[in-house]
Amino acid sequence: MDSPPASESRLSTSRVLVPLGIGIALSLLGDSTLYTVLPKPEIATQAGVTLAMVGILLGMNRIVRLGFNVIAGILYDRFSRRWLMIGSLSIGTLSTILYATSTGFWSLLIGRILWGAAWSGLWIGGTTVVLDITNEQNRGRLSGQFQLWFFLGIGLSAFLGGFFTDAFGFRNGLWLSALLNGIAVLMWILFLPETRTERDLNSRMTFRIFDKSFPWRTTIFASIPVLAIRFVYAGVMASTTILWLTSLFGEQLVLSNVAIPIASLTGSFVALRAATSMAGGPLAGFFSDILGRRWWVITGIMALGAGGMWFMGGSVVSLALLGALIASTTGAGIQALIPAIIGDKINQSQYGRSFGAIYAVGDIGSALGPPLALWLIGFVSVNVIYRLSAGLLLIVACFALWRAVLGQSN
Numbered sequence: 001m002d003s004p005p006a007s008e009s010r011l012s013t014s015r016v017l018v019p020l021g022i023g024i025a026l027s028l029l030g031d032s033t034l035y036t037v038l039p040k041p042e043i044a045t046q047a048g049v050t051l052a053m054v055g056i057l058l059g060m061n062r063i064v065r066l067g068f069n070v071i072a073g074i075l076y077d078r079f080s081r082r083w084l085m086i087g088s089l090s091i092g093t094l095s096t097i098l099y100a101t102s103t104g105f106w107s108l109l110i111g112r113i114l115w116g117a118a119w120s121g122l123w124i125g126g127t128t129v130v131l132d133i134t135n136e137q138n139r140g141r142l143s144g145q146f147q148l149w150f151f152l153g154i155g156l157s158a159f160l161g162g163f164f165t166d167a168f169g170f171r172n173g174l175w176l177s178a179l180l181n182g183i184a185v186l187m188w189i190l191f192l193p194e195t196r197t198e199r200d201l202n203s204r205m206t207f208r209i210f211d212k213s214f215p216w217r218t219t220i221f222a223s224i225p226v227l228a229i230r231f232v233y234a235g236v237m238a239s240t241t242i243l244w245l246t247s248l249f250g251e252q253l254v255l256s257n258v259a260i261p262i263a264s265l266t267g268s269f270v271a272l273r274a275a276t277s278m279a280g281g282p283l284a285g286f287f288s289d290i291l292g293r294r295w296w297v298i299t300g301i302m303a304l305g306a307g308g309m310w311f312m313g314g315s316v317v318s319l320a321l322l323g324a325l326i327a328s329t330t331g332a333g334i335q336a337l338i339p340a341i342i343g344d345k346i347n348q349s350q351y352g353r354s355f356g357a358i359y360a361v362g363d364i365g366s367a368l369g370p371p372l373a374l375w376l377i378g379f380v381s382v383n384v385i386y387r388l389s390a391g392l393l394l395i396v397a398c399f400a401l402w403r404a405v406l407g408q409s410n
Helices: 014-028 029-037 041-047 053-076 083-101 105-132 139-168 171-190 199-206 216-249 262-291 296-312 315-344 347-374 382-408
Strands: 252-255 258-261
Touching: 014 041, 014 083, 014 139, 014 171, 029 053, 029 083, 029 105, 029 139, 029 171, 029 216, 029 262, 041 053, 041 171, 053 083, 053 315, 053 347, 083 171, 105 139, 105 171, 105 258, 105 262, 105 347, 105 382, 139 262, 216 262, 216 296, 216 315, 216 347, 216 382, 258 262, 258 315, 258 382, 262 296, 262 315, 296 315, 315 347, 347 382
Parallel strands: none
Antiparallel strands: 252 258
């Protein structure tokens, strides 16, 4: 049953964003559970894999997305957004079921490949759907609201993943996550509307995948901050948080005679970090809409993120935790502003392919992050790795400053 396009039936933005956001948030449960608990050696043993295999598994879904992103972008520029989104979420549900039933490396690997395909469809589709219902005056803010749902999902799924694992065990916790994924699929079938206009749907009759009119320059420049953010936050930090917290607190944190196991502590901290991130997207979008200078806002965000990562690499616990919260706000800000830049510069019929290229570049970073970080752990401390990451973010801040100055002079 197809719903009418949102732009034609004049549906409110909340009519689209609420079901879209809830589905995106719930889709993250299986993936976040693996990132939260699988790097712990005891959990990895239960799953039948070594720590070296964990690094490969956590990065594999990003590697396969290098191809899936391009395919998803082409499909979203050619076909109905709604059913592609529903199909992607269904594949994501299947991947969580595979995690729950896995008995070793190869079954987990298949699940990670399926999740890579699913997330390509979900993220490119979700971002494209948001741009369908925005204009130049509200594009930053609505992109920020979509990021709010995403980081709510990261925080909630990380917390629930750690809690489910401690309370019910690794596999039973994943079965609960799969059930919630299935509920999200049903919700989208019932409530998610089509947002692509009839005029844009008809444009597929003259569709070309990539021609000389494709905005490569805008797409490549927009991909550079995404590459850095995904490498540092979705790659390095996501795969080493449990190790970083263990270096600060040991195997458990005792508060008022209550011992909090490291898996639950990691899930809770990721949830807190995600809650902080929820403010970053809307704030960045708001200021970029008001100022009309998105690259200047990106410059400030990247510099702030570099400072946060530098503090995380320090030995003072309070400053390290503060740095983590500071850095958290920056990821959401970048992810809100890059779609806004694309929406400002690119035609609706090219959204999917542009995002496919941008997120393919970003996934190079997020795919390299986990194996590189876990390999470096054998040679240097996690603190050194975080300070190297701070240097990378500072370099990209300088690039954004160049784009901002160049844009202002033009």
